[in-house]
Every structure is written in structure tokens, then in C-alpha cells.
Amino acid sequence: MTSHAPERPQGRVGGMIAVAAAAAFLATFNETFLNVAFTPIMADFGVDVNTVQWLTTAYLLVAAVFVPVANVLYHRFSTRPLMVAVLAVMVLGSVVGALAPNFTVLLIGRLLQAVGTGLLTPIGMNVTLAVSPREKLGLNMGIxxxxxxxxxxxxxxxxxxxxSFAHWSVLMWVFGLLCLLVLVAAAVVLRNVAELGRPSIDALSFILVAAGLVGVLYGVSTAFSGSLLWAVAAILVGLAALWLFVIRQRRIDNPLLDLRPFQNRSFVLGALMTMLGLVFVFAMNVTIPLFLQGGHDMAPMGASLALAPGILLTVVMGPIAGQLFDRHGGRWSIPLGYLVMAVFVTLVGWVAGTDLIWLFAVLYIPAVLATSFVIGPSQTFALSSLDRETSPHGVTVISAGFQIAGCVGTALAAGFYGAVSAASLGAGAGEFDSLLAGFRAAVLLVVATSIIGVILAVVAYRTRTQAPSEALGHPEYSVQSIMKTDVYALRSGQTVLSALQTFAKRGISGAPILHPDGSLAGFLSDGxxxxxxxATHPSSASIYSFAVGADDDLGQAMSDLGELNVMALATREVLTIDADASITDAVVALSDKNIKKVPVTDGANGDRLVGVVSRSAVNRLAIANYLRSREENLAAAGDPAAAESR
Structure with missing residues (x-):
């Protein structure tokens, strides 16, 4: 039973989304922040590379384990104190790590940070989902x-x-300070946005999911650096634990993770697309610095700066890609983003064999920018397929996917890089050629994942197209089921007078205007x-005066309209909606602009007009849904009249 309702965050939406975005940034920022410091850490504590890499691997494993716990805590504790407590744990971990006298204490500090990371990402995403207006969901998720x-x-x-000028422990202090700043902002800005109750954590479920994720991710992480037999065994044990976890979630009353999102194929495909985009980011983030430092003898700062232009531009491109998704959907932008990633990272792999580091950096810019059209839109596609009840559980799955994708992307790319480099060196190749072969192997890996992403995107949007008979019971079904296809349209060469004749003959109050090629040019209404x-005939204060014989100015007015092109009066920036958009999106479009109808365009063919969706069509759908639901409820209660009407 809900014990506390969410507060209405009036006037605070922007600030709350900013805090959620900052929290998401911190969570993923710390996943790689310490990577460049591995060499000095190894020197200070006398550990080898296989030991020091656990600062990243163990971090990702623990973060992934705690992601499912976040949903329970989100619905048990108020949003503000929960976020503050999680950030406090991350500050504590940073202090422990900065003061660590040995590697073990440093690892403990990192694991405390990882607990916070596993909780922070899904909480931040849930806050964004809770406060975002539907029409701005893509924009905010893009952020x-x-x-x-x-x-x-x-x-x-x-x-x-x-x-380049400080000890590695400064990194821990800097991250702790960033966490403290976000903690203060959360304490000031956040309000509770969750439906609160008293959900509990099932201990056995937590143990099973922990064993499952640790087994699978440990196996993937050690497949290239340890015993292949042990890696396979760990993966099998992990899969078995996850299978038992799934069985338990179906049998208990309060599951740690509600599995209903997995029944939605669109959500599953969207989650996979998101993970593939993240695999690209993590794989390149680990292999590019390794190759530039090892193959081209660049300093850590120089290798890092080679990535900077594309990285900084993604901050701008993310919200833009989200807005484009809100307006046009992702039918073409998501697969195109994957394709751009594949093409330009291939060019990066080719130019890596030369001394043109500037060209290497330039070619990587469009590759990393294209991830903005993949990760955020795919995430929005997945979560918008769910209803309000299952969305938090979808967020948990997506958040766990972040950690899993990070671990898999890092482990596979580093594994391919190291294994191919070693094999090439053993075959007699020079050091540079060996490292180049390893880097190109990692490039081939992300090209393959990008191509898989293209295929998944095409399949995902086909999945969303269902039979019209299913639309009445499906709130996220596309507008194709209710739009009017026999649209009376005007041509861009027509006069206004001929347009009025069409309005009168067809009994309509407005119509879209088409270019000769059939694309949408504008919209003209009687208003x-x-x-x-x-404005031009003051004696005719209202056109309605013509209907009662006040025709002094009628002849001149009609003569003007007979010479005036429709585009002179038309609205050129027409609000449109894609044919594969949901009915909910249509409702938002109609209500947001307070208009009667919206032209529907075919996302597969640019702005080609395919229909019009109107308020009346939505109203008829809502009434039909209500009446059908009412009849079903009455029939279930044994009402004979309902049975007869059915």
C-alpha cells in the first residue's frame, strides 16, 4: 500500500533534471576516471596489471549487482534523502581511496564508490521519467x-x-569534491517524485543476481587474461544463477526485479540497442589511449586530448538528437547513427597506421557524435514502450545494462587488443605493427556490434507496427490505427479562393498544402x-458578415483571394507527427498546441503526407476503450445486460 504520494515539482523540473543528469554523469565518469592512473598505482603499491585492473572490473561488477536494489530503495525512501545518502557513500569511498595506505584499502574505497554508482544511475533516470512532460521525454533522456x-x-x-602535474590520489579527492557538490544541489533542489510504500529486498534474489552478474562479467573479463576454462565455468555458473533468479522472481510476491518489461519486445530491442551503443563508447575509450600511448609514444595527456573534440561535442549533440527523436522518432536516425559509427571508426582504424594523429582525431569526431543518435533515442524508445507501472523496472534493466555494457565493452576490446597484439608479436611482427593489428581487431569488434545495431533498429521499428485491431487496447500503438487517410489536400500552386471552395465543398475548416512532389509545404485554415x-478589408470585420448580405466589400475581397497564392497565408512551420508515433504522442501534440488536427507523415519517406489525426478520432478511441472496459467489468461481475450487449 502506498504510504506517501509524490510531490508535484512545480517550477523545479529543470533543476531536478539537472541534478539527475549530474548524478548520471558522476556514475559513469568514475568508471574510467582511474584508468589512466593504473601505471603510477602499480608502482606505488607494487602490483601487476592483472591486479590493478580490478579497480575497474570489480567496480563495474559491484555497480551492476546493486542496480536492481535501486528500484526497491526508490519506492521505499523519499527521493531527496535517498539521493543524498547515495552521494554520501560515494564521498566516503573517495576519501578512503585517497588516503589508502595499500592496494586493498584503495580497492575497498572503489567498491564503496561502486555501490553508489549502481544506485545513482537508476535513481536519476527514474527522477527524469517522473518529472519530464511526455512531449519533452526524448529531449530530457537525450540529456x-x-x-x-x-x-x-x-x-x-x-x-x-x-x-601531468599531480599524484594519482588527487583524482580521488577531485571526484569526492564533485560528489559533494552534487550532494548539496540534491539537498536543495530535489523533492519526492516516487510513489512510496514498504517494498522489501528478497535476500535470496539479491544473492542469485549477484552471483549471476559476477559470474558472467568475471568470465568475460578474464577470458583473455586468465584460464579460458575458468572463464567459461564462471559464465556458466553465472547463467545458472540468473536462471534461478528469474524463476524466483516469478514465484515471490515482491520480486527484486519485475520481469514484465521483458514481455515487451520493443523494450528488449531498445535495451539491446542502448547496450550496443555503450559497448562502442567503452571499447574505444580503453583501446584508443592504449594504442596512442603504446604505438605512437604519446603522453597520457596527449592521448586523452585526441579524444576531447568529439567528447565535448556530444554534450551539445545529445539534447539535439533527443529533440529530433521527439519530433520525428528514430526509424531512420538510429540505424543511420549505427552506420556512421561503423564507417568512421573503420576510417579511424585505417588512418591509425599513419603518423596523421590529427586526422585520427578528426575522423573519430563523427563516430562518437553518432552515438548521440543511438544511445539516448534507443533508451527512450525502450522506456516509452512501457506503461507507468513497469517503467521503473525498465529503468532498472537499462541501468544494469549500462554497467554490463561497460564491463563487456572494456573487457572484449582490451582482450582483443592484447590477444591479437601478442599473437602478431609472436609471429615476428614489429612492436608497432603488432599494436596496430590489436587496435584494428578492436575496431573490427565495434564495427560488428554497430552492424548488429542497424539490424536491431530495423527490426525494432517493424515490431512496433501491429494490426489495427490491437490498437484499442494498446496505449502506445501508432497513430496509423486512427488517422484519416483520405485527406483533402491543397496544392502549393492554388489560390486562396479555390482553397475556400474546397473547404465549402468538403465541409472542412482547413487542409494541408502539398508541393508538386507530394511533400508537405504548409497548412491553411479558414482562420x-x-x-x-x-486586416486588408476593414469594412468586413468578420467574414461571417458575408453570410447575411453585407457584400459591399465582398467582390473586391474575393477578387483578391482569387489572385492570392495559398502559400502567402499558409502556416509553413507545420507541426507534424510520424505515422509510427504512439497515440499518446498524438494526444500530446493536439493538446500542447491546442489544435484540432495534426498532419501525419511517413517517417520512411521524409515528409510525405499519409494522413491526418484529429481530436475527434482520439475521442472516439477513448470512448470505445471506456465502453469496452466497462462491458468487460460488468460481464465479469455477472451483469446479464452486459453479456447481451457483447
């Missing part, structure tokens, strides 16, 4: 995606700069005409 993409990339740049007449 979140930009921050999660920027985090691990900018961490490498900033750590490289700091290490546009009346405003023109009132």
Missing part, C-alpha cells in the same frame, strides 16, 4: 544519455591532464483567411 556518454570519455581526458480579410 541523460549525453551525460552518461560524456562521463567515461571526459574522465580519461581530465585524469590525463591532472596526472488564416479570416485574419487576412480583417
Amino acid at each position: 541523460m544519455a549525453a551525460m552518461t556518454t560524456l562521463g567515461p570519455s571526459l574522465a580519461i581526458v581530465l585524469s590525463g591532464v591532472l596526472l 488564416d483567411v479570416m485574419r487576412y480579410l480583417a
Whole structure:
């Protein structure tokens, strides 16, 4: 039973989303912030590379384990104290790590930070979902995606700069200060946005999911650096634990993770697309600095700065990509983003064999910018497929996917890089050629994942197209089920007078205007005409005066309209909606602009007009849904009249 309702964050939406975005940035920023410091840490504590890499691997493993716990805590504790407590844990971990006298204490500090990371990302995403207006969900999720993409990339740049003049422990102090700043902002800005109750954590479920994720991710992480037999065994044990976890979630009353999102194919495909985009980011973030430092003898700061231009531009591109998704959907932008990633990272792999480092950096810019059109939109696509009840559980899955993708992307790319480099060196190749072969192997890996992403995106949007008979019971079904296809349209060469004749003959109040090629040029309504007449023919204060014989100015007015092109009065910036958009999106478009109808365009063919969706069509759908639901409820209660009506 809900014990506390969420507060209405009036006037605070922007600030709350800013805090959520900052939290998402911190969570992913710290995943790679310490990577560039591995060499001095190894020297200070006398550990080898296989030991020091656990500062990243163990961090990602613990973060992934605590992601499912976040949903329980989100619905049990008020948003503000919960966020403040999680950030406090991360500050504590930073202090412990900065003062660590040995490697073990440093690892403990990192694991405390990881607990915070695992909780922070899903809490921040849930806050964004809770406060975002539907029509701005893509924009706000684009901001979140930009921050999660920027985090691990900018961490490498900033750590490289700091290490050029400071001890590695400064990194821990800097991160602790960043966490403290966000903590203060959260304490001031946040309000509770969750439906609170008393959900509890099932201990056995937590143990099973922990064993499952640790087994799988440990196996992937050690497949290239340890015993392949042990890696396979760990993966099998992890898969078995996850299978038992799934069985338990279906049998208990309060599951740690509600599995209903997995019944939605669109959500599953969207989650996979998001993870593939993140694999690209993490894979390149680990292999590019390794190759530039090892193959081209660049200093850590120089190798980091080679990534900086593309990384910084993603901050701008993320919200833009989100806005484009809000307006046009992702039918073409998501697969195109994957394709750009594949093409330009291939060019990066080719130019890596030359001394043109500037060209290497320039070619990487469009590759990393394209991730803005993949990660955020795919995430929005997945979560918008769910209803309000299952959305928090979808957020948990997506957040766990962040950690899993980070671990898998890092482990596979580093594994391919090291294994191929070693094999090439063993075959007699020179050091540079061996490292180049390893880097190109990692490039081939992300090209393959990008191509898979293109395929998934095409399949995902086909999945969203269902039979019209299913639309009545599906709130996220596309507008194709209710739009009017026999649209009366005007041509851009027509006069206003002929347009009025069409309005009168067809009994309509407005119509879209098409270019000769069939694309949308604008929209003309009778209101546009009346405003023109009132301005140019003052004696006719209202066109309605013509209907009662006040025709002194009628002849001149009609003569003017007979010479005036429709585009002179038309609205050129027409609000449109894609044919594959949801009915909910249509409702938002109609209510947001307070208009009667919205032209529907075909996302597969640019701005080609395919129909019009109107308020009346939405009203009829809502009434039909209500009546059907009412009849079903009455029939279930044994009402004979309902049975007869059915």
C-alpha cells in the first residue's frame, strides 16, 4: 500500500533534471576516471596489471549487482534523502581511496564508490521519467544519455591532464569534491517524485543476481587474461544463477526485479540497442589511449586530448538528437547513427597506421557524435514502450545494462587488443605493427556490434507496427490505427479562393498544402483567411458578415483571394507527427498546441503526407476503450445486460 504520494515539482523540473543528469554523469565518469592512473598505482603499491585492473572490473561488477536494489530503495525512501545518502557513500569511498595506505584499502574505497554508482544511475533516470512532460521525454533522456556518454570519455581526458602535474590520489579527492557538490544541489533542489510504500529486498534474489552478474562479467573479463576454462565455468555458473533468479522472481510476491518489461519486445530491442551503443563508447575509450600511448609514444595527456573534440561535442549533440527523436522518432536516425559509427571508426582504424594523429582525431569526431543518435533515442524508445507501472523496472534493466555494457565493452576490446597484439608479436611482427593489428581487431569488434545495431533498429521499428485491431487496447500503438487517410489536400500552386471552395465543398475548416512532389509545404485554415480579410478589408470585420448580405466589400475581397497564392497565408512551420508515433504522442501534440488536427507523415519517406489525426478520432478511441472496459467489468461481475450487449 502506498504510504506517501509524490510531490508535484512545480517550477523545479529543470533543476531536478539537472541534478539527475549530474548524478548520471558522476556514475559513469568514475568508471574510467582511474584508468589512466593504473601505471603510477602499480608502482606505488607494487602490483601487476592483472591486479590493478580490478579497480575497474570489480567496480563495474559491484555497480551492476546493486542496480536492481535501486528500484526497491526508490519506492521505499523519499527521493531527496535517498539521493543524498547515495552521494554520501560515494564521498566516503573517495576519501578512503585517497588516503589508502595499500592496494586493498584503495580497492575497498572503489567498491564503496561502486555501490553508489549502481544506485545513482537508476535513481536519476527514474527522477527524469517522473518529472519530464511526455512531449519533452526524448529531449530530457537525450540529456541523460549525453551525460552518461560524456562521463567515461571526459574522465580519461581530465585524469590525463591532472596526472601531468599531480599524484594519482588527487583524482580521488577531485571526484569526492564533485560528489559533494552534487550532494548539496540534491539537498536543495530535489523533492519526492516516487510513489512510496514498504517494498522489501528478497535476500535470496539479491544473492542469485549477484552471483549471476559476477559470474558472467568475471568470465568475460578474464577470458583473455586468465584460464579460458575458468572463464567459461564462471559464465556458466553465472547463467545458472540468473536462471534461478528469474524463476524466483516469478514465484515471490515482491520480486527484486519485475520481469514484465521483458514481455515487451520493443523494450528488449531498445535495451539491446542502448547496450550496443555503450559497448562502442567503452571499447574505444580503453583501446584508443592504449594504442596512442603504446604505438605512437604519446603522453597520457596527449592521448586523452585526441579524444576531447568529439567528447565535448556530444554534450551539445545529445539534447539535439533527443529533440529530433521527439519530433520525428528514430526509424531512420538510429540505424543511420549505427552506420556512421561503423564507417568512421573503420576510417579511424585505417588512418591509425599513419603518423596523421590529427586526422585520427578528426575522423573519430563523427563516430562518437553518432552515438548521440543511438544511445539516448534507443533508451527512450525502450522506456516509452512501457506503461507507468513497469517503467521503473525498465529503468532498472537499462541501468544494469549500462554497467554490463561497460564491463563487456572494456573487457572484449582490451582482450582483443592484447590477444591479437601478442599473437602478431609472436609471429615476428614489429612492436608497432603488432599494436596496430590489436587496435584494428578492436575496431573490427565495434564495427560488428554497430552492424548488429542497424539490424536491431530495423527490426525494432517493424515490431512496433501491429494490426489495427490491437490498437484499442494498446496505449502506445501508432497513430496509423486512427488517422484519416483520405485527406483533402491543397496544392502549393492554388489560390486562396479555390482553397475556400474546397473547404465549402468538403465541409472542412482547413487542409494541408502539398508541393508538386507530394511533400508537405504548409497548412491553411479558414482562420488564416479570416485574419487576412480583417486586416486588408476593414469594412468586413468578420467574414461571417458575408453570410447575411453585407457584400459591399465582398467582390473586391474575393477578387483578391482569387489572385492570392495559398502559400502567402499558409502556416509553413507545420507541426507534424510520424505515422509510427504512439497515440499518446498524438494526444500530446493536439493538446500542447491546442489544435484540432495534426498532419501525419511517413517517417520512411521524409515528409510525405499519409494522413491526418484529429481530436475527434482520439475521442472516439477513448470512448470505445471506456465502453469496452466497462462491458468487460460488468460481464465479469455477472451483469446479464452486459453479456447481451457483447
